[in-house]
Each structure stands twice: as C-alpha cells, then as structure tokens.
Amino acid sequence: MNFTVIIPARFQATRLPGKLLADLGGRPLLQWVHERALASGAARVVIATDDARIEAAGRAFGAEVVLTSTEHRSGTDRIAEAARQIGLADDAVVVNVQGDEPLMPPALIRQVAGNLASRSAADMATLSQRIITLAELTNPNAVKVVTSRDGYALYFSRALIPLPRDGMPEAEHLPEVSPGWQRHLGIYAYRVAFLRAFVQWPPCPLENTEMLEQLRALWNGASVHVDEARAPALQGVDTPEDLARLRALIATGV
Numbered sequence: 001m002n003f004t005v006i007i008p009a010r011f012q013a014t015r016l017p018g019k020l021l022a023d024l025g026g027r028p029l030l031q032w033v034h035e036r037a038l039a040s041g042a043a044r045v046v047i048a049t050d051d052a053r054i055e056a057a058g059r060a061f062g063a064e065v066v067l068t069s070t071e072h073r074s075g076t077d078r079i080a081e082a083a084r085q086i087g088l089a090d091d092a093v094v095v096n097v098q099g100d101e102p103l104m105p106p107a108l109i110r111q112v113a114g115n116l117a118s119r120s121a122a123d124m125a126t127l128s129q130r131i132i133t134l135a136e137l138t139n140p141n142a143v144k145v146v147t148s149r150d151g152y153a154l155y156f157s158r159a160l161i162p163l164p165r166d167g168m169p170e171a172e173h174l175p176e177v178s179p180g181w182q183r184h185l186g187i188y189a190y191r192v193a194f195l196r197a198f199v200q201w202p203p204c205p206l207e208n209t210e211m212l213e214q215l216r217a218l219w220n221g222a223s224v225h226v227d228e229a230r231a232p233a234l235q236g237v238d239t240p241e242d243l244a245r246l247r248a249l250i251a252t253g254v
Contacts, residue, residue, distance in 0.1 A: 008075030032102035040109035048082035
C-alpha cells in the first residue's frame with residue numbers, strides 16, 4: 001500500500017503558541033510526530049508549514065518541508081497546497097497526521113490509509129475509539145461520532161450523541177453496550193482529487209456551529225468511513241496542561 005503523510009504545522013495556536021517546537025523529551029514535539037509518521041511505512045512524509053521557525057526546525061531533524069501560504073484557514077487547505085506542490089497524482093492517498101499528536105501510533109496511520117484504499121466508495125476515511133468514561137463522554141473537546149451499520153459517518157458532534165432517552169449510566173466507567181459511544185480521532189485519509197474538491201467548498205453552517213471541519217464533507221454529501229482504531233491513541237497537545245502531562249509520561253519511558 002502506497003500512501004503519503006502530510007503533517008500540517010503552524011506556529012500559532014490559540015491555547016499554546018509555539019507548541020510544535022516545545023521540548024518533549026529532549027527534542028521538538030513536531031519531531032516526535034514526524035518519527036511516528038516515518039515508522040508507519042509511508043512512502044513519503046512531508047511537513048507543510050507557513051512559518052520559517054518550523055521550516056528550520058524540520059530541516060534540522062532531516063524532514064522534508066514545504067512552505068505554504070499564510071492565508072490558509074485550516075490544516076486541510078495547507079495539505080491540499082502541499083500535495084499540489086509535491087506533484088501527487090489525483091488517485092494518491094494522503095494521510096493527514098496532526099502536528100500536535102506526538103504519540104500517534106504508526107499502526108493507526110497505516111490503518112486509516114488502508115481503510116480508504118480498500119473502499120472505493122469512501123471519499124474520506126478516519127478512525128474512532130470507544131469512550132469508556134462518563135467524563136470523556138460529556139467533554140465537548142472529545143468529539144463524538146455516530147456511524148451507520150456499514151461504518152459510514154452519520155454525524156460528528158461535541159455534544160453527547162447518541163443521547164439515551166431513559167437517562168445516562170450513573171457509573172463513571174461506561175458499560176459496553178450497543179451502539180456504545182465513539183470518540184473521533186483527528187486523523188484522516190483522502191485521495192488527492194477529493195482533497196482538491198473539499199477545499200473549494202465554503203464552510204457550512206454545521207461546521208461553523210460545532211467548529212468541526214469534517215462536517216463540511218457530510219454537508220456536501222461525501223462518504224466518510226470510520227474504522228475503530230486497532231490501537232489506543234492518546235489525546236494530543238492543546239493546552240499547557242496537556243504538554244505537562246505528556247512530558248511526565250515521556251519521562252516514564254513511553
């Protein structure tokens with residue numbers, strides 16, 4: 001299976017500016033992401049950025065880096081430009097690995113690429129994992145996804161979906177019930193032709209309400225297949241607290 005990983009990387013971040021260059025176990029956080037992508041078996045791993053500091057850091061640890069426009073609204077727009085710059089064919093599979101996911105398992109990068117490659121009917125592919133605690137289920141930063149019986153996304157939301165009519169379980173650890181609850185993992189695979197179409201669509205009302213870009217795909221009738229992750233994925237780095245938590249975890253030898 002042939003696929004390319006593109007890592008969208010911007011310096012500015014609302015809650016933790018410069019986080020991609022933050023020290024994590026003696027090297028930049030972004031380097032961890034790059035190493036995980038290389039270990040996935042991708043034919044090519046590219047960092048796409050609009051910032052000279054990130055470009056310099058990436059080149060210093062041996063990454064292929066492309067400079068993109070400073071006008072992009074999203075990482076997907078940045079990936080589309082990078083795919084064009086490096087000359088990927090329309091049918092090439094691109095995996096979007098977020099630059100703030102330093103512990104993304106390489107197996108999941110391969111899984112999402114294979115998920116798309118094996119489904120000609122899918123425009124996009126992504127992953128989810130079961131939510132096991134009530135705290136995660138009710139956290140708006142943990143995006144929930146509901147799928148059809150064939151695994152295609154029906155909706156993504158920050159809200160608690162599906163909401164049991166007869167009330168929520170009272171225990172902190174959720175029972176394994178059907179259909180259960182799934183947290184969406186922010187990793188995507190697309191074919192380049194679809195990626196080019198996606199970035200031409202304007203943001204839709206659902207996307208603007210939930211601030212979830214993947215809702216633009218559903219709004220425009222695209223098919224998004226969701227596979228349950230075959231390995232656990234830790235949450236990425238959004239806040240100083242997340243960074244401190246990961247530093248402590250890395251110190252234990254993970």
